[in-house]
Amino acid sequence: MGKSYREELVGVFGYPVDENPTVVVAQTAFEDLQVPYRYLTVEVKPEDLKEAIRALPAWNMKGIHLTIPHKVEVLKYLDYVAEDAKIMGAVNTVYVKEGKLYGENTDGKGFIKSLVNAGISIKDKKVFMLGAGGAARAIAVELANAGAKELVILNRSRTRGEELKALLEAHTKLKAEYREWKHTMPIDEDTDILVNTTSIGLYPDVNAKPDIVFDTIKEHMIVCDVIPNHPHTQLLKEAEKRNAVTIDGLGMLINQAVESIRMWTGKTADAEKMKNALAKEYGITDV
Ligand code: NDP
Known part of the structure; x- marks a missing residue:
């Protein structure tokens, strides 16, 4: 069998999203886990959220993170929402299974x-x-x-x-x-x-x-x-x-990403390596 160039796609939808650093954390995890995943930082305007979310199965994407301002709005467009996320009224992680969209909140x-x-x-x-x-x-x-x-x-x-x-x-x-x-x-x-x-x-x-x-x-x-x-x-x-x-709040940020990555890949990422990558990105030396 030849080499595969195909990648599994995940990422974040937000608006604005430019300064969201999760890609650094996620790619560190994917490289460490040696899985061919790509994390995309995507600007999605509020009026485009429905189409963007509904298109995940068509792109064969494994899932997506939601950030400002989509965490509440997205509930309308999902097939299933976890009980605790329903109570919170907010979803920060979507995963795709057999063409259906599942919402969770890992924060x-x-x-x-x-x-x-x-x-x-x-x-x-x-x-x-x-x-x-x-x-x-x-x-x-x-x-x-x-x-x-x-x-x-x-x-x-x-x-x-x-x-x-x-x-x-x-x-x-x-x-x-x-x-x-x-x-x-x-x-x-x-x-x-x-x-x-x-x-x-x-x-x-x-x-x-x-x-x-x-x-x-x-x-x-x-x-x-x-x-x-x-x-x-x-x-x-x-x-x-x-x-x-x-x-501190760095641990929370990393741990919620570990949870999402588990939902997308089925694997447990190394939180310590992810935390070090983020601290380096932020230029933090005292964590
Ligand atoms: P929201 O806008 O939903 O809530 C902000 C909260 O902060 C409100 O309770 C607001 O009070 C209060 N607040 C803001 N400024 C003041 C102030 N000067 N004095 C008193 N209260 C104030 O934001 P989120 O809950 O989504 O996010 C809050 C923080 O959590 C952000 O900084 C975000 O970066 C962080 N966060 C961290 C995560 C992590 O993984 N570490 C994950 C998610 C969020 P009021 O209702 O009166 O306006």
Whole structure:
């Protein structure tokens, strides 16, 4: 048999998408796994999403990632959506099987994995969460699946915060409380895990800090951030000063990609090699 030049296609649809770095992570994984996969970074405008998604089987593509602004809209065009992604109301990964489109959300799973990898159990833990946006929804639903006991949601906009609380109450057993974020807020002393899911600290605003009383972060707390760039955020620095264990957002980003790659290739990629490739791409030396 002759040499095959054919490649299996996957990628990301977004708008804008130019600065999405997932191709670096994915190609590192594919080369390491020695599979002939190609990750495409594709600009798809909102009005073209339906046709672009519906065309995946015609291109014999294995699947696609969705990023801004497609994660919610895409649900309409899929044949099957995983139960947790339905609850979140957002899909970040589509895979194609026998011509059908399956939707999943690996963002929250990636977050949970970064805790599990650090030997942290979520069962019966009280979680204090900053933010109630898309990342928060994905994380909250997976926290519920992982058996967390209680969740405090601190968010500026009341509507989003209350929506998330209602969604958790309707679909999960997690006890959730919403608090309006109006001023410098303390963290409850009995918090086990504090997580920032807001965009505070995202490049280029790397000096931004969430408006909380940092002295209420205690040594017994696990403090997590979802910000991938720069991952060593001001929140994590404040937590380190108070001897809390910290988990950065790079792990979440890598782990969600590992999950998606497993759905597309059936293989488990090397998270450490992917993380190093991304850190190098970002020019990060202190992870
Ligand atoms: P959304 O726009 O859906 O939500 C943003 C959230 O941040 C809202 O709760 C918003 O509050 C809050 N927020 C923003 N600015 C402030 C501020 N100055 N003070 C208080 N609250 C603020 O975004 P996503 O949830 O999709 O993304 C959030 C972050 O998570 C991004 O930085 C993204 O890069 C990161 N992320 C990381 C991933 C990873 O793999 N590491 C995966 C997915 C996302 P309000 O409702 O009041 O506006």
